[in-house]
Amino acid sequence: MPDTPTRAxxxxxxxxxxxxxxxxxxxxxxxxxxxxxxxxDMPLLWYLRDVLRLTGTKFGCGIGACGACTVLIDGKAxxxxxxxxxxxxxxxxxxIEGLATDAGLHPLQRAWIEEDVAQCGYCQAGQxxxxxxxxxxxxxxxxxxxxxxPNLCRCGTYPRIRRAIKRAAQIAREGSK
Amino acid sequence: xxxxxRRAFLFATAxxxxxxxxxxxxxxxxQPLPYRGARDEAQALGDFVRIExxxxxxxxxxxxxxxxxxKTSLPMLIAEELDVGWxxxxxxxxxxxxxxTDKGPSNRYGGQGAGGSDNIPSGWKDLRQAGAVARWLxxxxxxxxxDLPAAQLRTQSGAVIAPDARRLGYGxxxxxAAALDLPxxxxxxxxxxxxxxxxxxxxxxxxxxxxxxxxxxxIDAYFTNTLFAVMLRCPHLDGGIEKVDDSxxxxxxxxxxxxxxxxxxxGEPIDGVLASGVAVxxxxxxxxxxxxxxxxxxxxxxxxxxxxxxxxxAKAQELLDKNxxxxxxxxxxxxxxxxxxxxxxxxxRYEMPFLAHATMEPPGAQISIEKDKAVLIAxxxxxxxxSQIISNLTGIPRKDIEIRLTRSGGGxxxxxxxxxxxxxxxxxxxxxxxxxxxxxREDDLQHDFFRPFGVHxxxxxxxxxxxxxxxxxxxxxxPRNYRDRGMTEGKRPLYVGCIEPDDFPAGLVANLEKTFFxxxxxxxxxxxxxxxxxxxxxxxxxxxxxxxxxTKQDAVQLRLDLLGPPRRMKYEDxxxxxxxxxxxxxxxxxxxxxxxWKDKRSDGHGLGIACHFTFGGYAAHxxxxxxxxxxxxIHRAVCAVDVGRVVNPLGVEAQMxxxxxxxxxxxxxxxxxxxxxxxxxxxxxxxxxxxxAQSPQSVEVHIVESTEEPxxxxxxxxxxxxxxxxxxxxxxxxxxxxxxxxxxxxxRML
Numbered sequence: 010m011p012d013t014p015t016r017a018x019x020x021x022x023x024x025x026x027x028x029x030x031x032x033x034x035x036x037x038x039x040x041x042x043x044x045x046x047x048x049x050d051m052p053l054l055w056y057l058r059d060v061l062r063l064t065g066t067k068f069g070c071g072i073g074a075c076g077a078c079t080v081l082i083d084g085k086a087x088x089x090x091x092x093x094x095x096x097x098x099x100x101x102x103x104x105i106e107g108l109a110t111d112a113g114l115h116p117l118q119r120a121w122i123e124e125d126v127a128q129c130g131y132c133q134a135g136q137x138x139x140x141x142x143x144x145x146x147x148x149x150x151x152x153x154x155x156x157x158x159p160n161l162c163r164c165g166t167y168p169r170i171r172r173a174i175k176r177a178a179q180i181a182r183e184g185s186k
Numbered sequence: 187x188x189x190x191x192r193r194a195f196l197f198a199t200a201x202x203x204x205x206x207x208x209x210x211x212x213x214x215x216x217q218p219l220p221y222r223g224a225r226d227e228a229q230a231l232g233d234f235v236r237i238e239x240x241x242x243x244x245x246x247x248x249x250x251x252x253x254x255x256x257k258t259s260l261p262m263l264i265a266e267e268l269d270v271g272w273x274x275x276x277x278x279x280x281x282x283x284x285x286x287t288d289k290g291p292s293n294r295y296g297g298q299g300a301g302g303s304d305n306i307p308s309g310w311k312d313l314r315q316a317g318a319v320a321r322w323l324x325x326x327x328x329x330x331x332x333d334l335p336a337a338q339l340r341t342q343s344g345a346v347i348a349p350d351a352r353r354l355g356y357g358x359x360x361x362x363a364a365a366l367d368l369p370x371x372x373x374x375x376x377x378x379x380x381x382x383x384x385x386x387x388x389x390x391x392x393x394x395x396x397x398x399x400x401x402x403x404x405i406d407a408y409f410t411n412t413l414f415a416v417m418l419r420c421p422h423l424d425g426g427i428e429k430v431d432d433s434x435x436x437x438x439x440x441x442x443x444x445x446x447x448x449x450x451x452x453g454e455p456i457d458g459v460l461a462s463g464v465a466v467x468x469x470x471x472x473x474x475x476x477x478x479x480x481x482x483x484x485x486x487x488x489x490x491x492x493x494x495x496x497x498x499x500a501k502a503q504e505l506l507d508k509n510x511x512x513x514x515x516x517x518x519x520x521x522x523x524x525x526x527x528x529x530x531x532x533x534x535r536y537e538m539p540f541l542a543h544a545t546m547e548p549p550g551a552q553i554s555i556e557k558d559k560a561v562l563i564a565x566x567x568x569x570x571x572x573s574q575i576i577s578n579l580t581g582i583p584r585k586d587i588e589i590r591l592t593r594s595g596g597g598x599x600x601x602x603x604x605x606x607x608x609x610x611x612x613x614x615x616x617x618x619x620x621x622x623x624x625x626x627r628e629d630d631l632q633h634d635f636f637r638p639f640g641v642h643x644x645x646x647x648x649x650x651x652x653x654x655x656x657x658x659x660x661x662x663x664x665p666r667n668y669r670d671r672g673m674t675e676g677k678r679p680l681y682v683g684c685i686e687p688d689d690f691p692a693g694l695v696a697n698l699e700k701t702f703f704x705x706x707x708x709x710x711x712x713x714x715x716x717x718x719x720x721x722x723x724x725x726x727x728x729x730x731x732x733x734x735x736x737t738k739q740d741a742v743q744l745r746l747d748l749l750g751p752p753r754r755m756k757y758e759d760x761x762x763x764x765x766x767x768x769x770x771x772x773x774x775x776x777x778x779x780x781x782x783w784k785d786k787r788s789d790g791h792g793l794g795i796a797c798h799f800t801f802g803g804y805a806a807h808x809x810x811x812x813x814x815x816x817x818x819x820i821h822r823a824v825c826a827v828d829v830g831r832v833v834n835p836l837g838v839e840a841q842m843x844x845x846x847x848x849x850x851x852x853x854x855x856x857x858x859x860x861x862x863x864x865x866x867x868x869x870x871x872x873x874x875x876x877x878x879a880q881s882p883q884s885v886e887v888h889i890v891e892s893t894e895e896p897x898x899x900x901x902x903x904x905x906x907x908x909x910x911x912x913x914x915x916x917x918x919x920x921x922x923x924x925x926x927x928x929x930x931x932x933x934r935m936l
Contacts, residue, residue, distance in 0.1 A: 048439070048472060048473070051472040059408075064405075067405075067547070068471075070870050072869055075627075105397075106400075118394075121393070122397060125840065129545075129594060130403075161877060163545065163596050165843060167847065168883065
């Protein structure tokens, strides 16, 4: 079944290593340690997709122009297509697959569903990761803050993205009360 | 393993090759499809419905989901007639359903392509019946169980109910119902007053899968032991390969093979690959890309080496000036004579650039070919075309080609072509291994089936009461109808895809001529969302505005006067029941009311409006804008739409919002240009789609309530957006933009 959801917690993950190794060669991905071998110049995007099969992070342009591959590196929104794997060693990467926690979906994920943002859906993982950085930095973002998200959406979902980010901020505020 | 530390093992695995890692359990492409939908499966009620013992309902989605929402809206049609609660429904994507019958090739699921905004109209015809048949089977099963006449039973929300209020849930009846024969004749459908799902705002069924990264697109599928392929394609239109030096490419670690692919011969139909090229196969996408960068290829330039968009533009103007060699499109009354006698003339020309589709997910394909069967997983709009191409290139009968459909990262008409499937097929055949073909964004912008380039010359004649009595629309363009076997064999006229004989204001102006001037070009051309209509509506709806301004008439009233009393008119090339002038007037008036057309604006704000009919749907756009310095500010964006009965209001709203933004993003920013026979654009840096900062805060979508037959909403949101914006810019600035992309032209003119 290509695309019927399975629960995130059941998503198979590659074996993570014990972690007693040299931290400088380790990259944390969604909370698990990895020791990427192979070509250290391989962009994180292709390491995530082709090697780890974490395919939620999407390829869109290969030059950091569209944001479809946005992931968080130490909490900062970065373009995985222009970030070599070697540059992530010693750092913590969060992909769309790692955004939800045991407590449930991230407020952005909930808001995205509630506002029915996605059309084709291809850019949305990147949009959400970019918004995740924004919300972490600016818990109550205004229109101007949201307008700074540079990710492309070819389907034109921007107005619903705006609404979803505001709704997520509200969900997060209510959740933290 | 004992001698290796855990870490060393991981290193070893990753270093050896990506292919080794495939054996970890992520090769979803190799898992069997859980949904077969066949009668041979327990609890299957026809090809689309399966009911679990616990009453959960699984509905098969047959369409290609390219963002237009059919994976949600089509199953809604089935669920409605099945009479189940939507919350009990789980939707599964169906594969391509090619079957061979006594009467020849057929599709067990009906039409599965995505084109012509046709999914809803065709699903309205057959998918409701599929749901009703499944319900009928359940009722028959209950009737047998209770020994009651079926006519005495009714259904409600997933249960059959007897006159004495006994109930049997569908889950309890499914096995018995599945064993019954299908009815010979169509069974009755609900009347609209009985609808409980159709017309209810319904969120996309893949919402959670998308926001958690689990939704699968074509590019997300991996076959075990797949090779990763990228291609270097000839940058010259109809060019070829003189010499390939792959020695450096083959030295790149991970590169496994290099394969030359022949393109179509100049002038011959393009129904396989699009261009000649060299494929690099490797054990990861990255290695393939590095290998490609090391290829040294000498190309031959082909017959179009000197082609440029500036020359095409000059040629278009020349053809229109000389007015020779025209292909007639439509001729009513006598425009030439009318114009001679008319006291008022208005004329203008509008230039439309080539456009690329730029789907967010670039083209690509995953294919596994064995001796006598093949499996394709790709983001598609035309699975039947893909099946045909694979069969043509491999000799494998179509019945032995399995095509699994996924979500597509956008379509916009790009995936109506299957050139990328042809490439993957040829590469996999040569390599003897499954292949995952990736297109980069550069590949995508350089090698597309572009929307045609052209110039529209408009001319109107008005009598002394300022009534439009003559209308001429002459279009000089690179014909959409180009090396397309389907169109050539169907002997479709050369103008198809550039200008519509019956489009507004045909039939509304007594003396009307439409002519077409083909311009030779080596640019491959194809369908681009809304196809013909995004190409000519800008000219028609800008020009109407120019007439209104030149003759000091209200731009809304002028259109309403032309449309006249509500009536239905003939419209060729449409399965829909013609063009209803009243419905177009209705959306125009609605958009005008919502934007406050009659209210005075100050502070340099301007209003613009436009309307259009296509694929059975009616839309109007109105914008309020101002221009500060050279910056365009869109204060309000209003879209009114009439697509008949609405299946999913949330989906229609999304399509109109997205269509509006697609229309203005493209009009403001985008053009593909040619110089020395090569496409100049490379990536989103020089093909700059609209970003959040440039988008209006919201698009106010107003949907007309209607009991007319439903039409599709995927394309009607686009055509009138750009002219409404240009008209608003004129109102704000008195600068008339007649050439796209609009922002560059506006900057030049201000």
